[in-house]
Amino acid sequence: MAVKTIIEAIHDTMLEEMRRDPTIVITGEDIGKRGGVFRATQGFYEEFGPMRVIDSPLSELSIIGIGIGMAINGLHPICEIQFADFIFPAFNQIANEAARIRYRSNGAYTCPMVIRAPYGGGIGGGLYHSQSVEAFFAHVPGLYVLAPSTPYDAKGLLRAALRAPDPVLFLEHKKIYRLVKGEVPAEDYIVPIGKANIVREGEDMTLIAYGLMLHESLKAAEIVSREGISVEIIDLRSLRPLDKETILHSVEKTSKVLIVHEDNLTGGLGAEIGAIIAAEGFENLDAPIRRYAGPDIPAVPFSPPMQDFFMPNAAKIADQIRDLAAY
Amino acid sequence: MTTRIEETRSSTGKTTELSEDLLLDMYKRMVTIRKFEEAVHDVYSRGVMPGLAHLYIGMEAVAVGVCVTLKGTDTITSTHRGHGHLLAKGGDPQRMFAELLGKKSGYNHGKGGSMHIVDMSLGILGANGVVGGGLGIATGAALSAKLTGAERVSVAFFGDGALNEGIYYEVSNMAALFKLPVIYVMENNQYGEYTPSNKSTAGTGPARAEAMGIPAMTVDGNDVLAVYRAALWAAERARTGEGPSFIECQTYRWLGHHMGDQGDTYGYRNSDEIERWKKKGPIKRLKAYLLKEKDIRVEVLEEIDQKVQMEIDNAVEYAKSALQADRSEVFQDVYA
Numbered sequence: 091m092a093v094k095t096i097i098e099a100i101h102d103t104m105l106e107e108m109r110r111d112p113t114i115v116i117t118g119e120d121i122g123k124r125g126g127v128f129r130a131t132q133g134f135y136e137e138f139g140p141m142r143v144i145d146s147p148l149s150e151l152s153i154i155g156i157g158i159g160m161a162i163n164g165l166h167p168i169c170e171i172q173f174a175d176f177i178f179p180a181f182n183q184i185a186n187e188a189a190r191i192r193y194r195s196n197g198a199y200t201c202p203m204v205i206r207a208p209y210g211g212g213i214g215g216g217l218y219h220s221q222s223v224e225a226f227f228a229h230v231p232g233l234y235v236l237a238p239s240t241p242y243d244a245k246g247l248l249r250a251a252l253r254a255p256d257p258v259l260f261l262e263h264k265k266i267y268r269l270v271k272g273e274v275p276a277e278d279y280i281v282p283i284g285k286a287n288i289v290r291e292g293e294d295m296t297l298i299a300y301g302l303m304l305h306e307s308l309k310a311a312e313i314v315s316r317e318g319i320s321v322e323i324i325d326l327r328s329l330r331p332l333d334k335e336t337i338l339h340s341v342e343k344t345s346k347v348l349i350v351h352e353d354n355l356t357g358g359l360g361a362e363i364g365a366i367i368a369a370e371g372f373e374n375l376d377a378p379i380r381r382y383a384g385p386d387i388p389a390v391p392f393s394p395p396m397q398d399f400f401m402p403n404a405a406k407i408a409d410q411i412r413d414l415a416a417y
Numbered sequence: 418m419t420t421r422i423e424e425t426r427s428s429t430g431k432t433t434e435l436s437e438d439l440l441l442d443m444y445k446r447m448v449t450i451r452k453f454e455e456a457v458h459d460v461y462s463r464g465v466m467p468g469l470a471h472l473y474i475g476m477e478a479v480a481v482g483v484c485v486t487l488k489g490t491d492t493i494t495s496t497h498r499g500h501g502h503l504l505a506k507g508g509d510p511q512r513m514f515a516e517l518l519g520k521k522s523g524y525n526h527g528k529g530g531s532m533h534i535v536d537m538s539l540g541i542l543g544a545n546g547v548v549g550g551g552l553g554i555a556t557g558a559a560l561s562a563k564l565t566g567a568e569r570v571s572v573a574f575f576g577d578g579a580l581n582e583g584i585y586y587e588v589s590n591m592a593a594l595f596k597l598p599v600i601y602v603m604e605n606n607q608y609g610e611y612t613p614s615n616k617s618t619a620g621t622g623p624a625r626a627e628a629m630g631i632p633a634m635t636v637d638g639n640d641v642l643a644v645y646r647a648a649l650w651a652a653e654r655a656r657t658g659e660g661p662s663f664i665e666c667q668t669y670r671w672l673g674h675h676m677g678d679q680g681d682t683y684g685y686r687n688s689d690e691i692e693r694w695k696k697k698g699p700i701k702r703l704k705a706y707l708l709k710e711k712d713i714r715v716e717v718l719e720e721i722d723q724k725v726q727m728e729i730d731n732a733v734e735y736a737k738s739a740l741q742a743d744r745s746e747v748f749q750d751v752y753a
Contacts, residue, residue: 120612
């Protein structure tokens with residue numbers, strides 16, 4: 091079986107999907123001859139030409155706005171936002187338009203589109219090239235928000251996204267684009283939207299994460315396992331909708347829960363997950379629900395010591411685990 | 418090729434010969450930008466500098482030609498390729514370099530890095546990591562000048578790529594309607610990131626400005642005197658209440674979009690084109706003009722070169738040995 095990086099899995103999946111489905115077009119900044127700044131569309135322009143691989147102006151709101159127009163008129167656009175930080179000019183188009191087209195037209199129109207956006211810090215990107223934007227969009231009904239952590243899931247979720255009849259925000263943590271490698275089967279498979287994955291089984295607590303933090307959490311679990319703490323880890327994969335069943339079932343087994351995300355704490359995914367557990371799994375809890383997240387500052391600071399301070403990592407997560415285990 | 422513009426005529430008909438002091442000031446500011454950027458290139462290439470940087474080499478005449486017409490209280494907004502604007506407006510190379518290296522004594526105490534330097538005391542309202550991000554701020558600054566009666570001109574530097582950001586139309590419409598004292602300086606360096614501007618921009622910047630009733634002109638952005646003359650025209654319009662102006666400066670960035678893109682790494686432009694533009698480089702042209710037309714001795718220019726080089730070397734050394742950013746400041750300035 092082929093071993094691929096996450097960016098290779100995304101590249102190859104889009105390529106295969108575009109060969110399969112002639113309605114798929116891709117647009118974004120420098121995605122043509124340049125192949126995208128992260129090389130996600132390398133070679134696409136040569137294969138599919140300028141009618142399906144469309145270099146857009148540096149104009150995010152028009153990338154999404156035009157994408158919506160294509161989606162409701164028979165195409166299935168993939169819209170690449172070069173860095174997730176640049177998505178906000180298009181917020182109105184995504185939240186106000188794309189996500190509610192089905193609702194406001196009573197199902198007469200749908201808006202099948204995939205918006206891909208590299209997100210996340212730890213790469214020295216500073217204030218405008220490091221943000222996690224998921225919480226803003228996971229709040230929006232009518233939109234799916236996905237965040238794969240492995241090459242396998244990147245393929246399976248992207249294939250699911252390109253078959254979804256509604257808009258999908260597909261968030262790709264840029265630090266693990268090439269850092270994380272894994273086996274990707276050649277055959278067609280789907281990772282269903284809304285299904286989390288238990289990636290490590292354990293007894294003492296449930297740790298819930300996604301993206302880069304999933305990998306840091308796995309390292310942390312390995313560290314504390316040598317101290318006799320057994321951690322069960324859930325990779326969310328879908329941020330909207332959340333897989334409540336898998337989460338609640340795991341908490342029923344372990345009785346403690348730690349939610350880890352890089353996005354800042356207040357109003358983050360952890361708040362929603364914690365509220366779900368408090369409301370529907372309260373009787374199973376032996377300790378307060380704990381969240382560990384990026385600090386509440388406006389953006390990831392640039393300077394290496396500051397960035398390091400911002401980013402949760404395996405050692406800091408291990409401390410959180412020990413603390414919760416001792417409760 | 419040298420330029421023969423020796424005099425500049427203001428719209429009031431007054432003719433002013435450019436003084437030798439002013440010409441040498443322009444030369445010094447341009448050389449400062451060049452040597453600063455060369456130092457960034459060097460330090461980055463050695464792996465000492467974290468993050469990203471977008472270099473201004475080849476475009477020095479634009480920032481300098483505009484900024485020499487401005488007063489200290491006038492304001493500018495800059496771009497992701499902002500080092501040149503900041504230096505031309507009086508930015509301190511030491512604090513800039515310290516910021517680039519993420520140090521405590523940097524302009525933003527290490528929070529910002531290359532793309533976010535601000536110095537309110539110099540009227541630098543900020544570089545900006547988002548394309549078109551400064552346009553609203555610059556126009557708002559001009560609106561506040563108008564509303565408070567402050568005699569202040571606001572300049573928005575932006576690239577040909579930003580011309581396609583919707584915000585430009587929203588804010589310049591307002592500037593035209595309200596006759597705001599703002600100058601839109603479009604640096605057409607021929608590429609929006611990696612895509613030629615003629616592949617992403619229909620029509621021209623000046624025509625778009627004129628559609629909103631904003632007087633516009635295109636100048637040779639590698640000719641600092643042409644830029645200077647256009648900026649004087651626009652600044653005078655702003656100061657006399659005539660409203661916004663638009664200047665397109667035709668220029669070229671010699672290096673890549675950012676430090677990871679070394680000129681023709683990605684094949685989106687070729688070395689012939691780069692060489693062609695280097696031959697008409699802005700510093701070379703001003704230097705030839707000063708030597709041939711103004712009879713300035715080459716030693717005078719060489720002395721400026723050496724002084725600037727020392728200043729930049731000092732800035733680099735200062736930044737390298739400066740204290741790292743302080744973690745305790747991570748939470749500072751989130752709220753008052």
